[in-house]
Amino acid sequence: MKKIVEFFTSLKLTVALLAFAIVLVFIGTLAQADEGLYGAQAHYFKQWLVIGAHVFGHKIPLILPGGYLIGMLLLVNLVTTHIYRFELSAKKAGIQFAHAGIIVLLVGQLSTDLLSRELQMRFIEGETRSYSDSATDYELIFVAGNEITSIPRTMLKPGGEIKIQNLPFAVRVKEHWHNTDINYRAPMMKNAPPLTTNGVAVNFDFRQAEDVKELNSKNVPSAVLEFLTPAGSLGTWVASDWAGDPSLVEAVRNGYSQMGAAMAQKIAGLLVAPQIIAVDGKKFTFMIRPLRVYHPFSLTLLKANHTVYPGTDIPKDFRSRVRIDNRQTGEKREVEISMNHPLRYGGYTYYQYQMTAGEMVERSGQTPSSVLSVVRNPSWLTPYVGCVLVGIGLIIQFLYHLIGFVSKKKTP
């Protein structure tokens, strides 16, 4: 026991952990060029053990403690040292404060990691939303009248078969692609046969693509599904986020705008045309769409405003004017959300994230739209507390040293 305590309270352990942390952060930063920000986070920081790394485009065999392991050990190291070496004296007060602050920061980050949730709310001017979409997670849904059946993405295993009580058919997952490209099959250019002859696949090709690496782009999942009833197969269909996420539909429409507005509109229309399967007289539509989280209130985008500095395209301001409508409390008011000025409401914080607005957009006839980043983080205050504690601690400590230093200088 004594040895264990000695190990965990030793300064050498601290030094080793700090050194490992530096190496890990450095490699994890370099690897972002190859693996993307999210990939690198998962591989190095939100990880217990790192095996293999990417440096300047090369794979390097190595084993490192991951972010979780280093953070955990550092936490244990700090807490045990705090307990076993605690000393109430002016000389040590600064050190105690600073390390307590570090503990708060570490615990805060851990809980943020476990508890925080990042969503998005997209709307065009005039639209009202009472839910937020997940930026990374998605679901396969079946709609029959008012009845919605949701299948989470984790169940979509290629080769698997999904049977759910509400559905009078089984879903066989033929393919499940994490990220896909889409192409309109123009009538004159149908080179390869379509994936299936049902629904959206008649007019569009879906191809598997590599995962995105850029921070602001997202993977667009698609799945090839076959529906099986006891009476036989209902055929093979494609369900894609390309059709389920309005912002992607908009992107497809813009992508084909050089073919003329009417043609682009037609292509977008083909993309979102409901795919219907009928079983025992009951009609089902289905789609893949971003996972939804519903709020007990709604937001309406009144105005999306993007200004630039005169004569340039340097963005000066992004600003969304939004109306909050809360039926439970009867609250109804307007607020402005802009860069550096988020809205904190109902346990969530709404940040201005992306925007398609401004003079250029209005001139092209599009309706301005805005994307808010919606974050729930119960431990958002911990960095503030931690920073203040460490700051106070370090200032006390260094003032103590400085006073000693100056008075020593004066007495030769």
Added chain:
Amino acid sequence: MKKSFNKWFPPMLMLLMALWFFGNLQAPKGKGFAYAEFGRLPLTSNGRIVPLDSLARNSLLQIREKQTINLEPWKSHLDHPKILPATEWLANVMMNPAVADEWPVFRIDNPDLVSLLKLPEKDAEKKSDGKHYSWNQFQPVIETLEKENSRVQKVEPTSRTAYENAIVKLHRSLMLYAQLRNSVQPADARDWPAELAAFVKLIPEGIAAVQAQQAGKAFNRDNLAAFSAYISRFQFMARLEPPLILPPSGKGNWRRMGDALLESPRSAGVDGSIQAFARMAGALAANQPEPFNTALKDYRSLLVPTEAKALNKARAEMFFNQMQPFYNAMVIYVLAGLLAVFSWFNLSETLRRSGVWLVWLAFMIHTVGLVYRMVLEGRPPVTNLYSSAIFIGWGVALLGLILEHLYKNGIGVVAASVIGFITLIIAHHLALEGDTMEMMRAVLDSNFWLAVHVITVTIGYVGTFLSGFLGLIYILRGFFTKTLDAATGKALVRMIYGIVCFATLFSFIGTVTGGIWADQSWGRFWGWDPKENGALIIVLWNALILHLRWGGIARDRGLVNCAIFGNIVTAWSWFGVNMLGIGLHSYGFTQSAFFWLVLFAASQLAFIAIGLLPVKWWKSFKIRAV
């Protein structure tokens, strides 16, 4: 006699340099064209009000990496080649291109590019230095360049070769030049005032012809052709998106000349400001200073009633350009550093004091420049990479002077002057990328957080660089000279330790407040973004040094070597992460800096290697052992 010389030499030297500085403040007053007055005119460029002088200097920096133009670059400096100030160059580009297009203003450093474009090589006989070429020299080969450029544009900026970078740079310079040529008059105008007058006269008939044609009635073909020729020339001007040179008419923004001319048939017509510029252009092309200066004066008085604020802003910034505080401070830092380094060897107190006095002067000029910039911008001192370099130099100079005051051993003053000098050199090179007072993008537009986060983090850089530099002094003096006696060595180690503590405090608070800013604007405290990670590594490294010291694992030389490694860590965070070109912070992208960063890291590692050599090889320690 000698005593009073020793006493009075340092302040006298400082006074001399101060006089030199104030002497440079005077704007050269030439006869003829009032170019200096022309340079004070305001316009809107890069989204902000600037004097024409700033536009001229920033453009020249981008095009030829200098703030002046040398008309005879093939001559050596001893032969006094003809050198023109930036405003004179700009006035001619804008309003007298027939002359300016012959001036060798475009600098090309890449020999492959020179041979691709079949440009003359270095040959004084043929009046070529093999580096600088005129607009006219590119005209025959513009297609070749366009083709190469459109190919290179598809290559990722991070994987471009030196040749490809040269292509992009030249293309950008030519575009910039084309914008400037078309900001006051159509560049192809032969006699702009006359053409403008003819256009004004044509407006009613031209409109009538257009309307008649649209209505399907008979119309005057000549009038229509002439009118649409004007319109398409103006459209070409506007499409290039040159700076906004005309004041607002009524409310609204400043206007482009091309847009205003296009607008004129529809609205009030050609207003006084357009006319004034045309008069200036006509006079300049005809080489008549008198009417030019009168037109300039008239234009100024036209601006006074509505644009007094812009006039003042432009005048203030012009004065700042003229003052060149950072360049002058840099020169004085060099001088001070040399004096102070020599003081180590003969231990002359006079030399050391001279160094201190001069650093104080340079520091004051540096401070004036820093504060002046803040007032001009209405921002905290650090807003971009350029100003961070200025601020780091300033901070180190201040800390160095404080250390010198405490220890009086010639170390603080050398650190202050050398790092002051190096950071200002870095700033000078960063200024080549364009306007250094560019407007803040929406994400960064928060003076509070710029002040709290950016300043503290940059002070953290100041600390780590200073402690690293003190480490270098320890090794240089200890290993290569006999001047590192026991007392100096001890003092250096204590300085390093103190500065590392200082750096830890500021880099920690800077990093966490950065997280809090991110939480305020993006909704996450920590996103493992490269710039955040860079700052985190600095904090971790400083914490590591302190723990090594407290644990007795690192003694004097260990501390010194760790501090030097801190230089690499900080340089990585300052510049290295920007080169990865990823993440939310990657707006400060720089290309050629990569080579220097690697060289810097290698040199620091070399010093650490020396620092690890056995004590018996150290010149200073050998003496002491005996």
